[in-house]
Amino acid sequence: MSQPVPKGFRLAGVHCGIKSNAAKEDLTLIVTDADSVAAGVYTQNLVVAASVVQNRAKTPCHDFRVVVVNSGNANACTGERGDSDCREMTRLAAEAVGATENQALVMSTGIIGHFLPMEKIKSGIAAATAKIGTDADAFDSAVRGITTTDKFLKTASRSVEIAGQTVQVTAMAKGAGMIGPNMATMLCVVMTDAKLTAPAAQELLTHAAELSFNCISVEGHTSTSDTALLLASGGAGVTPTSEADRAAFQQTLDEVCVELAKLIPSDGEGATHLITLDVTGCATRADARQIAKTVTESPLVKTAITGNDPNWGRIVSAAGYAGVAFDPAKVTLTINNTLIYKAGMPVAYDEKVVSDSMRDSFEVHLLLAFGEGDASIRFWASDLTVEYVNFNSDYST
Amino acid sequence: MSQPVPKGFRLAGVHCGIKSNAAKEDLTLIVTDADSVAAGVYTQNLVVAASVVQNRAKTPCHDFRVVVVNSGNANACTGERGDSDCREMTRLAAEAVGATENQALVMSTGIIGHFLPMEKIKSGIAAATAKIGTDADAFDSAVRGITTTDKFLKTASRSVEIAGQTVQVTAMAKGAGMIGPNMATMLCVVMTDAKLTAPAAQELLTHAAELSFNCISVEGHTSTSDTALLLASGGAGVTPTSEADRAAFQQTLDEVCVELAKLIPSDGEGATHLITLDVTGCATRADARQIAKTVTESPLVKTAITGNDPNWGRIVSAAGYAGVAFDPAKVTLTINNTLIYKAGMPVAYDEKVVSDSMRDSFEVHLLLAFGEGDASIRFWASDLTVEYVNFNSDYST
Numbered sequence: 198m199s200q201p202v203p204k205g206f207r208l209a210g211v212h213c214g215i216k217s218n219a220a221k222e223d224l225t226l227i228v229t230d231a232d233s234v235a236a237g238v239y240t241q242n243l244v245v246a247a248s249v250v251q252n253r254a255k256t257p258c259h260d261f262r263v264v265v266v267n268s269g270n271a272n273a274c275t276g277e278r279g280d281s282d283c284r285e286m287t288r289l290a291a292e293a294v295g296a297t298e299n300q301a302l303v304m305s306t307g308i309i310g311h312f313l314p315m316e317k318i319k320s321g322i323a324a325a326t327a328k329i330g331t332d333a334d335a336f337d338s339a340v341r342g343i344t345t346t347d348k349f350l351k352t353a354s355r356s357v358e359i360a361g362q363t364v365q366v367t368a369m370a371k372g373a374g375m376i377g378p379n380m381a382t383m384l385c386v387v388m389t390d391a392k393l394t395a396p397a398a399q400e401l402l403t404h405a406a407e408l409s410f411n412c413i414s415v416e417g418h419t420s421t422s423d424t425a426l427l428l429a430s431g432g433a434g435v436t437p438t439s440e441a442d443r444a445a446f447q448q449t450l451d452e453v454c455v456e457l458a459k460l461i462p463s464d465g466e467g468a469t470h471l472i473t474l475d476v477t478g479c480a481t482r483a484d485a486r487q488i489a490k491t492v493t494e495s496p497l498v499k500t501a502i503t504g505n506d507p508n509w510g511r512i513v514s515a516a517g518y519a520g521v522a523f524d525p526a527k528v529t530l531t532i533n534n535t536l537i538y539k540a541g542m543p544v545a546y547d548e549k550v551v552s553d554s555m556r557d558s559f560e561v562h563l564l565l566a567f568g569e570g571d572a573s574i575r576f577w578a579s580d581l582t583v584e585y586v587n588f589n590s591d592y593s594t
Numbered sequence: 595m596s597q598p599v600p601k602g603f604r605l606a607g608v609h610c611g612i613k614s615n616a617a618k619e620d621l622t623l624i625v626t627d628a629d630s631v632a633a634g635v636y637t638q639n640l641v642v643a644a645s646v647v648q649n650r651a652k653t654p655c656h657d658f659r660v661v662v663v664n665s666g667n668a669n670a671c672t673g674e675r676g677d678s679d680c681r682e683m684t685r686l687a688a689e690a691v692g693a694t695e696n697q698a699l700v701m702s703t704g705i706i707g708h709f710l711p712m713e714k715i716k717s718g719i720a721a722a723t724a725k726i727g728t729d730a731d732a733f734d735s736a737v738r739g740i741t742t743t744d745k746f747l748k749t750a751s752r753s754v755e756i757a758g759q760t761v762q763v764t765a766m767a768k769g770a771g772m773i774g775p776n777m778a779t780m781l782c783v784v785m786t787d788a789k790l791t792a793p794a795a796q797e798l799l800t801h802a803a804e805l806s807f808n809c810i811s812v813e814g815h816t817s818t819s820d821t822a823l824l825l826a827s828g829g830a831g832v833t834p835t836s837e838a839d840r841a842a843f844q845q846t847l848d849e850v851c852v853e854l855a856k857l858i859p860s861d862g863e864g865a866t867h868l869i870t871l872d873v874t875g876c877a878t879r880a881d882a883r884q885i886a887k888t889v890t891e892s893p894l895v896k897t898a899i900t901g902n903d904p905n906w907g908r909i910v911s912a913a914g915y916a917g918v919a920f921d922p923a924k925v926t927l928t929i930n931n932t933l934i935y936k937a938g939m940p941v942a943y944d945e946k947v948v949s950d951s952m953r954d955s956f957e958v959h960l961l962l963a964f965g966e967g968d969a970s971i972r973f974w975a976s977d978l979t980v981e982y983v984n985f986n987s988d989y990s991t
Contacts, residue, residue: 243915243919245914274907274922274939275939309907310906419911419914496813496815496982509707510705513671516640517641517818542673543671543672543673581893581983582983583980583984585897586978586983587980589898591901
């Protein structure tokens with residue numbers, strides 16, 4: 198689970214008392230040794246956490262030094278006091294590493310509508326600053342420090358050769374609930390020691406997010422705090438400048454982000470299946486996205502998957518209300534590679550074989566093909582279980 | 595539960611073997627004594643049942659004589675054979691009452707993707723024709739004949755004075771799952787003995803549906819078969835022509851449709867609460883609708899209500915991703931008339947009192963007020979429970 202830390206980064210997570218469980222880290226600090234590039238993509242929710250407002254104004258940038266993350270409290274819907282608490286948290290993190298406030302970013306995740314416990318945050322930043330490092334303990338504690346209801350830690354890493362040099366890309370993410378596919382719907386930090394300009398980093402991250410974090414869903418509820426950052430320390434001393442190097446780096450970043458993104462609905466609250474949905478044959482990618490989002494958000498589709506039921510009528514009818522024009526007589530569906538519905542008509546197939554194939558695997562694959570064009574998209578989503586409902590209907594205010 | 599049958603109508607429901615349970619009616623016939631007016635509103639799903647295609651082509655009309663309804667099989671996604679089965683079902687119903695095929699409408703509700711058992715349909719139409727009447731038994735059996743997973747029967751009735759005469763409006767509906775607020779999302783038949791022109795009936799029904807059936811949600815999954823019909827026999831011999839009479843009749847129809855519409859999420863699969871959501875202060879009614887739809891479809895909002903949890907962060911953040919522009923600093927929320935969130939800031943309130951008020955009542959009222967204008971909407975939705983998930987994840991193909 199631990200991953201190599203790219204050159205130029207140090208990090209740590211500590212428990213400072215935001216979460217009641219003293220065994221759980223709730224504050225993470227990620228520091229660069231020198232001015233670095235940072236790019237961000239953020240929630241498109243209109244109701245946003247104070248941290249999102251501040252980070253948006255600061256990225257992309259080329260003099261980044263530190264990001265402080267707390268879990269257990271989103272500092273969202275907290276008005277002016279929330280804004281000033283967020284600024285103070287940023288100032289404390291900057292001060293701790295000898296940077297200016299403009300060089301510091303901040304992420305907060307957890308319950309909405311509560312003020313940050315600033316004394317705990319202050320002591321947490323001090324403790325994390327004393328602990329930052331590059332070993333497995335440092336990395337793992339930092340990953341734990343950004344989690345909330347996650348059941349497992351979410352990390353991914355790749356290395357890629359750029360101009361004869363090895364560049365490392367290592368990322369961490371959190372998220373298991375309030376996950377809807379509309380911009381980066383969780384917290385994620387991607388670290389690389391490649392040397393990037395700020396606009397290049399932004400472009401690379403936006404491309405990767407579009408393929409990964411914007412294609413996942415737990416229950417479709419877009420959060421107030423979603424943030425994905427790409428931090429580039431330049432520690433490897435190499436910049437992907439040629440077309441081929443740019444493409445190689447983009448592909449590496451895409452792979453890391455897709456791997457991380459898939460882990461989120463896999464750990465969706467109560468999930469018993471990861472649904473992978475390919476929508477193909479659409480006129481535009483936006484059409485394919487709208488259909489994929491509608492199908493994967495349908496509670497009837499999700500519960501059919503939970504029940505290992507190839508209930509294709511729910512899938513096809515969900516596509517029908519996505520608001521995208523298509524010819525129903527050209528729709529084809531396969532479930533786990535078995536043809537179920539072809540050109541608008543049911544196909545004879547062995548229900549038990551398909552149901553068994555669903556029961557036997559955590560991953561269920563749906564392919565929904567249209568006859569409107571060449572655009573496609575791949576989406577990943579959780580199913581909907583009794584555990585999700587129990588978890589989220591427990592009194593939690 | 596039985597309601598007065600307006601003049602000019604006879605009806606009955608029978609069991610013909612579509613449902614396995616012999617005690618449950620599965621075919622209903624509603625017949626008018628003479629040529630009548632019929633108007634319809636239908637699902638906006640692109641994937642539709644054969645019945646919807648045929649009815650759309652026939653309404654509004656002024657020579658309606660019979661509608662045949664079967665439950666237990668939606669005859670949707672069944673291709674050309676489904677279309678020809680649907681035409682044959684229409685022809686049989688018309689023949690049974692001495693009408694032409696053009697004078698007959700048809701509705702089918704139940705599982706998607708199975709062919710209609712035509713021999714059973716044929717014998718059912720014959721049996722229902724022999725049984726049609728106007729008494730309580732006739733009415734109640736007809737209502738039972740259109741139900742599927744409904745736990746209770748859904749009817750509503752009003753009378754209204756038009757030009758000194760009494761006009762009756764009586765309606766029945768079915769629906770408990772696959773209910774999403776986008777056109778009439780269930781089956782409904784409204785019978786009246788008022789004398790209406792076909793265009794007037796269509797206008798009246800469209801107006802009523804916009805306030806009622808288009809404002810409800812169980813899980814937001816728009817079905818393939820949604821149909822609401824307004825049948826006007828003219829048996830009372832009076833036409834609402836003056837402005838005042840038109841308004842009185844419209845209001846009566848609206849009340850009947852709203853009363854019926856509310857019963858559907860009240861009987862939503864597994865529902866333990868009916869959520870009534872008022873969205874006010876929007877720039878347009880379309881904006882208010884989009885926010886109401888997004889909030890009532892959020893599984894996190896629904897499960898909070900299930901848990902009697904005034905978890906306002908989920909409600910406010912759901913509004914934020916509805917895709918409607920608003921100023922978050924002008925948002926105010928009350929739950930069961932307690933102010934929870936005012937002008938973008940949390941308000942001190944007694945959580946236990948509000949939670950208890952939710953626990954003590956089947957109905958939970960949310961008021962989400964914006965500062966963008968004067969448009970508003972009222973929506974009704976089910977909560978999301980373990981029973982919903984269990985029910986819909988049972989193997990059912």
